[in-house]
Amino acid sequence: xxxLIEKIESGRIFPMNEISKNIVIIGNGISGVTCARxxxxxxxxxxxxxxxxxxxxxxxxxxxxxxxxGHMKYEHTKPYADDFWKKNGLRLHQAxxxxxxxxxxxxxxxxxxxMGYGQLILATGSIPNKFGWPGENLEGVQGLYxxxxxxxxxxxxxxxxxxxxxxxxxxxIEMVEMLCSRNIPxxxxxxxxxxxxxxxxxxxxxxxxxxxxxxxxDLRMETELAAILDxxxxxxxxxxxxxxxxxxxxxxxxxxxxxxxxxxxxxxxLETSRGILVDETFQTNIPDVYAIGDCAEFxxxxxxxxxxxxxxxxxxxxxxxxxxxxxxxxxxVSYQPGIWFNSAKFFDIEYQTYGHVPPKLRxxxxxxxxxxxxxxxxxxxxxxxxxxxxxxxAFGWRMRHAFFDRAITEGWEADKVVSRLHQxxxxxxxxxxxxxxxxxxxNKEKGKSIRVPKRSFIQKLIGSRA
Numbered sequence: 122x123x124x125l126i127e128k129i130e131s132g133r134i135f136p137m138n139e140i141s142k143n144i145v146i147i148g149n150g151i152s153g154v155t156c157a158r159x160x161x162x163x164x165x166x167x168x169x170x171x172x173x174x175x176x177x178x179x180x181x182x183x184x185x186x187x188x189x190x191g192h193m194k195y196e197h198t199k200p201y202a203d204d205f206w207k208k209n210g211l212r213l214h215q216a217x218x219x220x221x222x223x224x225x226x227x228x229x230x231x232x233x234x235x236m237g238y239g240q241l242i243l244a245t246g247s248i249p250n251k252f253g254w255p256g257e258n259l260e261g262v263q264g265l266y267x268x269x270x271x272x273x274x275x276x277x278x279x280x281x282x283x284x285x286x287x288x289x290x291x292x293x294i295e296m297v298e299m300l301c302s303r304n305i306p307x308x309x310x311x312x313x314x315x316x317x318x319x320x321x322x323x324x325x326x327x328x329x330x331x332x333x334x335x336x337x338x339d340l341r342m343e344t345e346l347a348a349i350l351d352x353x354x355x356x357x358x359x360x361x362x363x364x365x366x367x368x369x370x371x372x373x374x375x376x377x378x379x380x381x382x383x384x385x386x387x388x389x390x391l392e393t394s395r396g397i398l399v400d401e402t403f404q405t406n407i408p409d410v411y412a413i414g415d416c417a418e419f420x421x422x423x424x425x426x427x428x429x430x431x432x433x434x435x436x437x438x439x440x441x442x443x444x445x446x447x448x449x450x451x452x453x454v455s456y457q458p459g460i461w462f463n464s465a466k467f468f469d470i471e472y473q474t475y476g477h478v479p480p481k482l483r484x485x486x487x488x489x490x491x492x493x494x495x496x497x498x499x500x501x502x503x504x505x506x507x508x509x510x511x512x513x514x515a516f517g518w519r520m521r522h523a524f525f526d527r528a529i530t531e532g533w534e535a536d537k538v539v540s541r542l543h544q545x546x547x548x549x550x551x552x553x554x555x556x557x558x559x560x561x562x563x564n565k566e567k568g569k570s571i572r573v574p575k576r577s578f579i580q581k582l583i584g585s586r587a
Contacts, residue, residue, distance in 0.1 A: 142168060147218055148244030149173035150182060151434055152414030155441030156242055161209050163449040174217035176268050178203055183434055185271045186295045190302040223390055223407050240409045243397055247379035247415040247432055256349030261357040262373045265296050278305060281371030285360050287346050288377035289316050291465045296374045297338055298468055308339040308368055310346055322480050324490050325514055328499055329467050336468055349373055381416040394418055396430050401455035403444045413440035423456050426477035433463055460526050470497055475525040476512025478503050491559045500559060508534045518555055519547040539563050540571045
């Protein structure tokens with residue numbers, strides 16, 4: 122065993138017969154690392170190797186923006202100390218895989234080295250989308266997914282007079298906020314009529330759009346990119362819009378979504394579509410080969426209103442946990458993600474969604490939408506024909522996960538949900554009584570008479586913070 126560790130750490134060739142039982146994980150993101158940790162909890166001896174060319178150690182990808190904004194340092198984003206891996210017998214190998222010989226269970230790295238495996242877990246994540254725009258590969262044009270992306274953005278946003286971000290979505294708004302934190306003027310180009318309106322209903326899309334503009338962002342809706350302009354030296358100098366307008370800039374962020382990072386597997390016997398095709402246990406079409414996280418695509422969606430590809434942090438963690446259990450147990454379990462959940466932040470407005478709230482109402486469903494007079498707080502409740510809760514959108518109002526997980530699972534009726542919202546609220550003490558304001562609006566709109574909870578003695582004494 123010690124000989125094997127020395128081989129891996131020295132970067133030499135890895136003979137097949139020495140590591141035929143080795144579990145090899147390509148990718149050190151949340152899915153791959155979670156899987157490795159949960160395997161180790163169940164088996165203290167099985168050799169586990171984690172491969173990544175991006176960084177030597179696992180870090181929180183969602184924290185990249187806070188490094189750029191100066192709120193954190195890179196070392197703060199690593200959930201585990203650097204000696205954690207050695208202490209737990211998790212071997213790290215920093216390299217890029219160039220090809221996989223599935224027939225002979227062999228990996229080939231870009232530097233020519235090779236490694237055998239017994240079981241292979243593919244957790245290769247995503248890559249930013251590109252759509253063939255002229256100039257999209259110029260220096261100073263990039264997405265934001267990896268740590269090298271962060272370093273590139275740091276380098277190419279020094280001393281620029283303007284930046285352009287293309288694509289309305291969560292990564293796009295994060296990049297805009299990052300640039301604004303350094304007082305870099307930003308033009309934000311969004312093709313759709315409303316911000317993120319392929320996900321958000323009109324009212325929520327309008328709320329977010331207003332908030333973006335309040336932060337002095339030049340938000341351009343219904344606008345398309347035609348080309349990215351070259352300064353003659355291979356670096357970006359501006360963009361040309363579909364209407365012919367030219368905007369001078371020194372940096373272009375392409376944030377038009379991400380796709381599974383599976384190019385190294387194309388042309389092999391591994392079955393792929395948009396991602397690596399897997400069943401409900403994360404098994405691919407090749408024995409002893411599995412896929413989890415952003416790169417995995419379920420042949421059958423894992424539940425109602427769930428997608429074939431789930432590119433969210435907490436689902437990646439669940440992928441890793443489920444596969445680790447299956448690898449260590451004879452009785453296999455299917456991936457069961459439960460009620461959909463996601464959260465994000467639009468500058469200082471926090472966003473949560475539970476269940477499924479489509480941008481357009483489906484036939485038979487009905488919705489109640491309430492927005493605070495500030496225009497920065499809102500709640501949408503979606504119900505079916507049987508008056509059962511299907512999902513919610515919350516903006517600027519922190520909600521308890523367990524409350525809505527139960528309410529949606531049990532199909533609570535509208536009046537029950539509204540009357541108990543005070544149990545769901547997770548806002549700080551003495552904060553504005555949002556649930557009371559919502560009940561008043563709900564009673565008025567629906568002709569109901571739900572009792573508004575009385576103020577506590579402390580609230581009366583101190584008052585609610587508006």
